[in-house]
Structures are given as structure tokens and as C-alpha cells.
Amino acid sequence: MSQQAEATAPTATDGSYDGLRLSQLTKQFVGFTAVQDLDLDVPRGSFFALLGPSGCGKTTTLRMVAGLEDPTSGTITLAGQDITKTKPYRRPVNTVFQNYALFPHLDIYENVAFGLRRRKSGEVEKQVDEMLALVELEPQRRKKPAQLSGGQQQRVALARALINKPEVLLLDEPLGALDLKLRRSMQIEIKRIQTEVGLTFVHVTHDQEEAMTMADTVAVMNKGIIEQLGAPTELYENPRSTFVANFLGQSNLIEGTITNRAADLATVDMHGIAVSIPMDRTHTDGDAGWVGIRPEKVLIGEEGAELDAPGNTIPGGVISDVSFVGVSTLYLVRMPWGQELAVFAQNTGRTRIFRVGEKVELSWRPEYAFLLDQAQDAHAGAQESDA
Amino acid sequence: MAEMTRRRGKVGYLLMIPAAVWLALFFVIPFYSLVATSLYDQAGSDFRGWEMTYAFGNYVDALQDYWQPLVRAIVYAAVATLICLVLGYVLAYAIAFKSGRWKTLLLVLVIAPFFTSFLLRTLSWQLILADDGWIVSIFQFLQILGDDGRLLATPFAVITGLAYNFLPFMVLPLFASIDKIDPRLIEASTDLYANPVAGFFKVTWPLSLPGVVSGTLLTFIPAAGDYINAQLLGSTNTRVIGGVIDGQFTDANNSAIAAALSMVLMIIIVAMVFFYVRRAGTEELL
Amino acid sequence: MRWLREHLVLILGLLVLAYTFVPIGVVVLMSFNDPETRNIYRFDGFTLHNWTNFCEAPGMCDSLWLSIRIALLATLVATILGTLAAFALVRHDFAGRSSSNLLIFLPMAAPEIVLGSSLLTLFVQGGFAGQLGFWTIFIAHVMFCLSFVVVTVRSRLAGMNDTLEQAAADLYATPTQTFMRVTFPLVLPGILGAALLSFSLSFDDFIITNLNSGSETTFPMFVWGASRVGVPMQVNVVGTLMFAVSVVIVVAVELNSRRRMKALAVR
Numbered sequence: 001m002s003q004q005a006e007a008t009a010p011t012a013t014d015g016s017y018d019g020l021r022l023s024q025l026t027k028q029f030v031g032f033t034a035v036q037d038l039d040l041d042v043p044r045g046s047f048f049a050l051l052g053p054s055g056c057g058k059t060t061t062l063r064m065v066a067g068l069e070d071p072t073s074g075t076i077t078l079a080g081q082d083i084t085k086t087k088p089y090r091r092p093v094n095t096v097f098q099n100y101a102l103f104p105h106l107d108i109y110e111n112v113a114f115g116l117r118r119r120k121s122g123e124v125e126k127q128v129d130e131m132l133a134l135v136e137l138e139p140q141r142r143k144k145p146a147q148l149s150g151g152q153q154q155r156v157a158l159a160r161a162l163i164n165k166p167e168v169l170l171l172d173e174p175l176g177a178l179d180l181k182l183r184r185s186m187q188i189e190i191k192r193i194q195t196e197v198g199l200t201f202v203h204v205t206h207d208q209e210e211a212m213t214m215a216d217t218v219a220v221m222n223k224g225i226i227e228q229l230g231a232p233t234e235l236y237e238n239p240r241s242t243f244v245a246n247f248l249g250q251s252n253l254i255e256g257t258i259t260n261r262a263a264d265l266a267t268v269d270m271h272g273i274a275v276s277i278p279m280d281r282t283h284t285d286g287d288a289g290w291v292g293i294r295p296e297k298v299l300i301g302e303e304g305a306e307l308d309a310p311g312n313t314i315p316g317g318v319i320s321d322v323s324f325v326g327v328s329t330l331y332l333v334r335m336p337w338g339q340e341l342a343v344f345a346q347n348t349g350r351t352r353i354f355r356v357g358e359k360v361e362l363s364w365r366p367e368y369a370f371l372l373d374q375a376q377d378a379h380a381g382a383q384e385s386d387a
Numbered sequence: 388m389a390e391m392t393r394r395r396g397k398v399g400y401l402l403m404i405p406a407a408v409w410l411a412l413f414f415v416i417p418f419y420s421l422v423a424t425s426l427y428d429q430a431g432s433d434f435r436g437w438e439m440t441y442a443f444g445n446y447v448d449a450l451q452d453y454w455q456p457l458v459r460a461i462v463y464a465a466v467a468t469l470i471c472l473v474l475g476y477v478l479a480y481a482i483a484f485k486s487g488r489w490k491t492l493l494l495v496l497v498i499a500p501f502f503t504s505f506l507l508r509t510l511s512w513q514l515i516l517a518d519d520g521w522i523v524s525i526f527q528f529l530q531i532l533g534d535d536g537r538l539l540a541t542p543f544a545v546i547t548g549l550a551y552n553f554l555p556f557m558v559l560p561l562f563a564s565i566d567k568i569d570p571r572l573i574e575a576s577t578d579l580y581a582n583p584v585a586g587f588f589k590v591t592w593p594l595s596l597p598g599v600v601s602g603t604l605l606t607f608i609p610a611a612g613d614y615i616n617a618q619l620l621g622s623t624n625t626r627v628i629g630g631v632i633d634g635q636f637t638d639a640n641n642s643a644i645a646a647a648l649s650m651v652l653m654i655i656i657v658a659m660v661f662f663y664v665r666r667a668g669t670e671e672l673l
Numbered sequence: 674m675r676w677l678r679e680h681l682v683l684i685l686g687l688l689v690l691a692y693t694f695v696p697i698g699v700v701v702l703m704s705f706n707d708p709e710t711r712n713i714y715r716f717d718g719f720t721l722h723n724w725t726n727f728c729e730a731p732g733m734c735d736s737l738w739l740s741i742r743i744a745l746l747a748t749l750v751a752t753i754l755g756t757l758a759a760f761a762l763v764r765h766d767f768a769g770r771s772s773s774n775l776l777i778f779l780p781m782a783a784p785e786i787v788l789g790s791s792l793l794t795l796f797v798q799g800g801f802a803g804q805l806g807f808w809t810i811f812i813a814h815v816m817f818c819l820s821f822v823v824v825t826v827r828s829r830l831a832g833m834n835d836t837l838e839q840a841a842a843d844l845y846a847t848p849t850q851t852f853m854r855v856t857f858p859l860v861l862p863g864i865l866g867a868a869l870l871s872f873s874l875s876f877d878d879f880i881i882t883n884l885n886s887g888s889e890t891t892f893p894m895f896v897w898g899a900s901r902v903g904v905p906m907q908v909n910v911v912g913t914l915m916f917a918v919s920v921v922i923v924v925a926v927e928l929n930s931r932r933r934m935k936a937l938a939v940r
Contacts, residue, residue, distance in 0.1 A: 118847075396765075399761045411776075420799075491927065646790060
């Protein structure tokens with residue numbers, strides 16, 4: 001069976017999509033549905049991130065693309081070819097596993113060469129040498145996996161998958177076991193390699209900072225479905241659901257009702273105060289909504305003082321907590337209607353640091369606010385600190 | 388580590404079948420023939436043929452004649468198991484908690500002596516417990532034995548032999564259980580005012596119970612059926628049921644009685660195991 | 674005094690361990706024995722005679738050879754069947770899996786005399802009373818070794834992470850290739866351990882063998898028979914050799930794993 005023939009991706013002449021396409025992909029286990037009617041297009045050559053909390057179905061989706069899990073229904077197409085039923089060892093897809101899954105009884109050289117040998121590729125030595133040089137592990141070529149550090153093992157896992165030049169490289173939370181500093185440097189490293197090699201990477205992670213730093217496109221998954229898909233800035237600045245608003249960074253969500261919709265601006269009654277929100281940033285059909293504003297976008301000033309630029313002004317706040325974090329100060333401000341709003345103020349030195357109990361005014365520019373459907377849970381996606 | 392997904396389908400059957408068939412043929416079915424043989428008319432023989440009578444009377448005869456070796460076997464095995472428990476627990480505990488990096492080596496050393504022939508080891512005890520040997524001399528000196536007392540050909544020798552030979556069967560399961568105990572639990576108990584003795588009885592012992600149960604079973608059961616120790620280290624006064632069964636089969640050619648005694652031994656063991664496990668409250672033996 | 678208290682358990686434990694080696698010491702000692710009379714088992718004088726005239730005692734070497742042949746064959750069959758069964762029980766799901774688990778466990782829990790008697794009654798009832806010998810011994814040995822092989826291989830297999838096989842499939846290995854290149858090499862130590870265990874169980878068995886051997890004599894049977902009339906000292910040579918071989922294997926395995934550990938420390 002010519003696996004080489006399958007591995008070369010024909011740019012399909014019938015005009016079908018030349019990247020990875022998931023159509024109505026569903027995976028049901030006994031008792032619960034892990035992935036529900038997923039539709040996803042991953043452009044060829046892009047760095048794509050699947051982001052979500054544990055249990056949201058992202059790893060299951062990845063395994064279905066790798067062929068290690070059979071979908072209940074739906075199709076997976078790669079460069080125009082339907083690979084839904086193809087066995088994993090016949091797919092031009094390779095995986096970097098979460099715990100690396102390096103073969104303990106083979107040395108680094110043989111681990112990396114494994115895929116090439118199975119496909120009876122020529123010039124094994126040359127390719128392995130090149131790949132080991134790329135991940136800077138040349139001196140370790142004859143060592144066994146147990147003799148390497150976590151970071152080194154991670155690079156071996158990457159090299160072992162990359163060397164086969166797959167159509168799609170899948171990464172299943174590969175940086176989870178590394179400490180912070182190492183994780184950051186590996187993020188840059190992997191991104192650099194992807195740009196150099198030009199392959200399609202699909203990276204699964206629960207770390208939103210990681211996804212936003214590395215990926216061109218991010219899909220946020222929750223309970224088996226995709227909540228929102230787009231570039232990191234788009235997702236962050238203009239979230240369409242409370243889940244996305246809370247999962248990426250932090251958001252203040254305040255009750256409000258739409259009183260007027262104009263062509264490009266909506267007016268919202270927020271506890272008696274009128275605020276405006278651009279129409280393309282309102283994501284609700286009804287009138288009841290959550291007014292969303294990110295803590296770093298909220299300006300804080302003394303009562304009555306003229307603030308930076310006219311925008312939505314909300315008076316009557318009282319500082320209830322101050323946390324000096326060095327780079328910024330985190331304020332919790334109790335508003336007249338009882339809610340505590342979070343405000344990040346960068347310590348530029350221009351404004352003073354307020355104290356607990358002081359009365360303040362908040363404001364923000366309308367183009368930073370967004371409106372979400374009030375029917376959604378305001379705490380969805382909020383990161384809980386886990387032990 | 389994620390749960391391993393098991394493959395369904397025919398392959399599992401095919402892989403299991405050869406071993407299952409072998410055991411079915413040579414372990415399960417023999418029990419039927421054992422029962423059948425035990426119910427044969429005693430007057431038969433391999434030559435004249437056996438008449439299948441439902442001679443439950445065989446059991447009565449067998450027990451009447453041989454209840455003493457039966458009781459002896461059980462008593463010897465029980466005492467030996469107790470001794471093994473004490474010695475084995477000390478050894479297992481020492482290896483689990485006090486041996487640091489020598490753990491694996493020590494474990495293997497526990498098993499190493501038992502790769503030598505069972506019979507030869509037992510014969511060695513003949514020498515160690517010989518009338519003119521050191522042990523007897525010391526015991527005589529300490530007045531434990533009379534001046535012409537012997538150790539060989541007494542139940543003491545038999546039990547000593549049993550306790551020695553079946554020690555690994557006790558140590559290994561005990562070790563497996565004790566090794567799993569988190570030493571920090573014992574630390575916690577001392578923090579909560581428990582002295583070492585209380586700490587042992589309240590924390591270590593209860594947590595090691597599964598190992599104690601498997602160890603005692605794996606020691607007692609074979610010891611109850613053993614007759615090598617009884618015959619090499621004992622005398623005609625220490626005959627045990629295993630020797631009787633063997634003798635009835637080979638010398639007396641009385642298969643019916645032998646089979647009946649085998650069945651009785653097995654039933655007693657099964658019953659004892661059942662109540663013991665119930666009492667100890669642990670289901671997980673494996 | 675304090676040192677004694679702290680190390681009390683360890684000292685006691687080592688004492689127990691030393692105690693287990695005493696009879697072995699006797700065996701080794703007696704292999705150099707020059708007995709005055711045949712009947713009394715006692716150390717009379719030192720000689721190398723037993724070592725140089727190994728097969729002097731009539732029937733001993735024949736019984737030894739028989740035991741070795743049976744052990745080799747039984748080990749081969751039991752290891753193969755047992756390994757297949759271990760794979761089935763760990764990796765596959767089929768109706769009757771829990772009964773199979775129980776079936777495997779039971780022979781380990783039955784006294785040898787019961788196992789031996791029931792097998793004998795089977796052979797007799799089946800009409801093979803006149804054919805007791807090599808093959809009936811072989812059958813019995815495979816029967817009781819199977820359980821030990823399954824348990825040993827099973828624990829090795831259960832400890833293996835199956836992600837490795839997924840990784841192999843991800844890297845273009847067909848199921849056969851995955852087995853040959855990943856699964857089998859990793860299970861092999863367990864299989865070898867099981868084979869070793871099986872060999873020694875078979876070689877050393879007496880009770881079951883005695884009942885089902887007909888006119889054949891294995892080494893343990895030879896020792897048993899000889900014990901009534903006076904054991905030739907050469908049997909202790911055999912015992913010493915058995916012990917020496919197992920010590921060598923143990924030490925070799927331990928040294929090997931220590932060498933690997935040392936290599937790990939080098940970064």
C-alpha cells in the first residue's frame with residue numbers, strides 16, 4: 001500500500017478545501033457527548049489553536065483527527081480527501097503526545113527515525129541529523145529517553161513527529177509538564193519552527209495565554225462545541241459569549257437593557273446610567289444583556305474630575321480593595337447597585353494610587369465595550385483557581 | 388495514566404482459549420474424576436475395574452480411619468503459618484520501610500534461597516536439628532529438652548520445616564501490601580500522640596491486612612497438603628493427611644479412599660478460606 | 674543504645690533473612706562432605722570427590738536429565754500459553770473474562786496433593802493408568818505453571834502505558850509492526866521472568882510429579898527415594914549449583930539495572 005502516495009497532498013482539482021476540514025464531527029461516549037456536530041476549517045500552513053477547559057472535547061477532537069478515536073458521525077477531510085475511516089498509520093498526520101510517549105527501549109536517534117523506517121523512507125541518517133540539529137539535540141542522539149530532561153524529551157517528541165513532514169501536526173498540550181520559564185521558551189521555539197517549516201499545526205491547550213501567543217487562529221471550545229473562532233485579538237477584544245469573555249482574560253459583566261438601536265450604535269440602560277455600545281459589538285437578539293468591559297479598559301478617577309476622553313461615565317463607585325501588583329494596581333470598586341467591578345490601572349506614575357474607601361468615578365470608551373446575551377451565565381468560563 | 392481501552396472482539400477469545408482449554412482439561416475436569424473416584428466401590432482395583440456405586444460410605448470410612456492425620460496437618464499448617472506471619476512481617480516491614488536503596492536486592496535475596504530444591508532444604512533441617520547437632524545441644528543445655536530429648540521426629544521439627552519452606556509465600560504478599568502504605572500516615576499518627584506500638588496497631592497493621600490475608604492463605608493452603616516435611620523431619624507419629632493420600636494411591640492402591648480424603652481436605656480448606664475471608668473483610672485477594 | 678532502637682527492625686529483618694540462608698549453607702557444606710556411613714546425614718570430612726565424580730550415584734544423573742527435559746518443555750509451553758492468556762486478560766474484553774481470571778487463580782490456591790490426586794484420577798479413569806510417565810508429568814507441570822506465568826506477565830503488561838502503542842500507530846506502524854517493535858520488547862523482561870519462574874517450579878516439583886510419574890524418576894523423586902537409604906552427597910552438589918546459578922542471575926540483573934541507573938545520572 002503506497003503510503004507515500006497518500007502522504008503527498010493533491011491540491012484537489014474539484015475545488016474542495018485544501019486544508020483540514022471537520023464536518024459535523026460528533027463523538028458520543030456512553031452517558032455523555034464529548035464533541036457535538038463540530039464544523040471547523042483549518043487553513044493550510046496556519047498555526048491553529050483549540051482552546052478550552054479540561055473536558056471540553058478538544059483532546060477528543062484531536063484524537064479523531066489523528067485516527068486514534070473513531071467519530072460517531074461526521075467527516076474529516078484533508079486536502080480534499082476523506083480520511084474519516086482511514087487507519088492512523090495510513091494518515092499523513094502526526095501527533096506530539098501530552099506525556100511525549102517516547103519509546104523507552106529505543107535511543108533518541110531511533111525514536112526520531114521510527115516513522116521514516118516504517119514508511120521505508122530513504123536517506124534516514126541525513127534526515128534524522130537535520131531534524132536533530134533543528135531541535136538542538138544532536139549530542140544526545142544515542143541516549144535513551146529516560147536520560148533526558150523534560151524539555152529535551154519534549155523536543156524529541158516534536159522532532160519525531162515533524163520529521164515525517166505530515167500534512168497536519170497535532171500537539172496535545174505538549175507544554176503542560178514544563179515549568180513556566182521553559183514553557184515560555186518552548187512556545188517561542190515551536191512557533192519559530194512552524195514558521196520555518198510551513199506545516200499546518202493544530203495545538204490543543206487549556207492555557208489561554210499560550211493559545212493567544214502562538215496561534216494565528218484560535219477556536220474556543222466548551223462542552224463539545226466551538227463558542228467562537230477567530231484571531232486572538234478578535235476573540236479577546238470582541239467576545240461573543242460570556243464563556244469567551246471570561247475564559248480569555250477577565251471581564252466585568254453588568255446588567256443592562258437596550259433602550260435604542262441606531263444604525264451603528266446601541267444605547268443601553270445600565271442601572272439607570274445610559275451607555276453606548278457599537279452595534280457590531282452587540283451579540284444579543286433580545287433586549288436584556290450583559291454589558292462587558294475589560295478591567296484594563298476602565299479608567300478610574302476622583303469624583304467629579306474630568307477624565308481622559310468623554311465616554312461612558314459611571315459615578316458613585318467606592319474602592320473596596322486595592323492590590324498593588326508592581327506593573328499595575330488592581331482595584332475592586334463597589335458600585336451603587338452593589339456589584340464590585342475590577343479595574344486594572346497601569347502604574348504609569350501619572351495618576352496616584354487610590355485607597356480603600358475613596359469615592360471614585362469610572363469611565364470607558366464605548367468602542368471597548370461589548371454586549372452579550374443576558375440569558376448566558378455570567379460566570380461561565382471564569383477560571384477557578386485549582387489546587 | 389489513562390484507563391487502558393480494551394479491545395472487544397474475537398481476538399481476546401482466541402488468545403485465551405489455549406490456556407483455558409489446558410486448565411479446563413487438566414484442572415477442572417480432574418475434579419469431576421476425583422469426585423467420581425471417591426465414590427467408587429472400594430472393592431475394585433485398576434485391574435478388576437471399578438464399580439460406580441454412590442458409595443458415600445467411603446467418606447465415612449476414610450474419616451474414621453484417618454481423621455488424626457487430617458487434624459494434625461491442619462494444626463501443623465496453622466502453627467507454621469502463624470510463625471511465618473511473625474517472621475515474615477518483620478522481614479517485609481524491614482524491607483519496605485527500612486532498606487532504602489537496597490530494597491530490590493533484598494527482595495530478591497528473600498526469594499533466592501528458594502530456588503534450591505525443596506527436598507534438599509528440608510534435608511538440611513535434618514542435619515540442623517540432628518541429635519548431635521548444635522541446636523539440640525543448646526536446647527538441652529537450656530533445659531528446654533531433656534538429656535536424651537530429640538528434636539527430629541517431633542512435631543516441633545515438622546513445624547519448623549514448614550515454617551521455613553513456606554516463608555516466601557508469606558513475605559511477598561505482605562511486602563506488596565506494606566510497601567503501599569504511605570509512611571507519612573505513620574508520621575501523622577505520631578503527631579497525634581500515638582507511640583510506636585499504638586501507631587503500629589492502629590495504622591500499619593490495619594492497612595496491611597489485605598497482604599496479611601493473602602499471605603496467610605498462600606502459606607496455609609499448601610502447608611496443609613504438604614507431607615515432605617512431615618516424613619523427612621517427623622516420624623510415624625507425625626503422619627499428615629498428604630502422606631496418607633499419597634500412600635493410599637501408590638502403595639495401598641486404594642484410590643477410592645485416597646480420593647475421598649483429597650476431597651475432604653479440599654472442602655475443609657475451601658470452607659476455612661471462605662469464613663476467614665469473610666471475617667477479615669477483604670475481598671481483594673488478587 | 675539509640676542506634677539500636679532506631680535500627681531494631683532492620684536488624685531483626687536482616688536476621689530473618691540470614692536465617693533463610695542457613696539451610697542453603699548446609700547444602701553447600703554437605704556438597705563437600707565425605708560421609709562415613711550412608712545412613713547418617715552428618716558432616717564427617719571435607720572432600721572434592723562429590724564434585725569431580727558428579728554422576729557416581731546410580732540413577733541421579735538420569736533423573737537430573739529427565740527433570741531438565743521436562744522443565745524445558747513445560748516452560749516453553751506454559752510460557753507461550755500463559756503469555757497469550759495474559760494479553761487476552763489485560764488488553765481485551767470478552768465474555769467470560771472474569772471467569773477466566775478466576776480459573777487462572779485457582780490452581781495457585783489449591784494444595785499440591787489435591788492437584789496431583791485429581792489429575793491422577795483423570796488419567797486412570799481415562800484409561801492411561803499404564804502410560805503414566807514423561808507426558809503425564811509434562812501435562813501436570815504445564816498445568817500448574819500456567820497460573821504463575823499469567824500472573825507475572827499480566828503485571829508487567831498492566832504496568833505498560835498504552836500511549837506508546839498509539840504513538841507507534843501515529844508514526845505509521847501497522848498493528849503487527851507496533852507489536853514487534855514496541856509491545857513485545859517492552860513485555861519481554863516479564864516473559865523471561867515468568868519462564869525462569871516456571872522452570873524452577875517444574876524442576877523442583879515433587880508431590881504432583883510423584884503421583885503422576887509412573888515408573889519415571891525425576892530429580893526430586895530421586896532425592897526422596899534416596900533419603901530413606903542414604904542420600905548420595907552429589908545431590909548437594911546439584912543443590913549448590915542451583916543456588917549458585919540463581920545468585921549469578923540475581924546479581925547480574927541487579928548490576929545491570931544499577932549500571933543503567935548510573936547512566937541516567939549522566940546528563
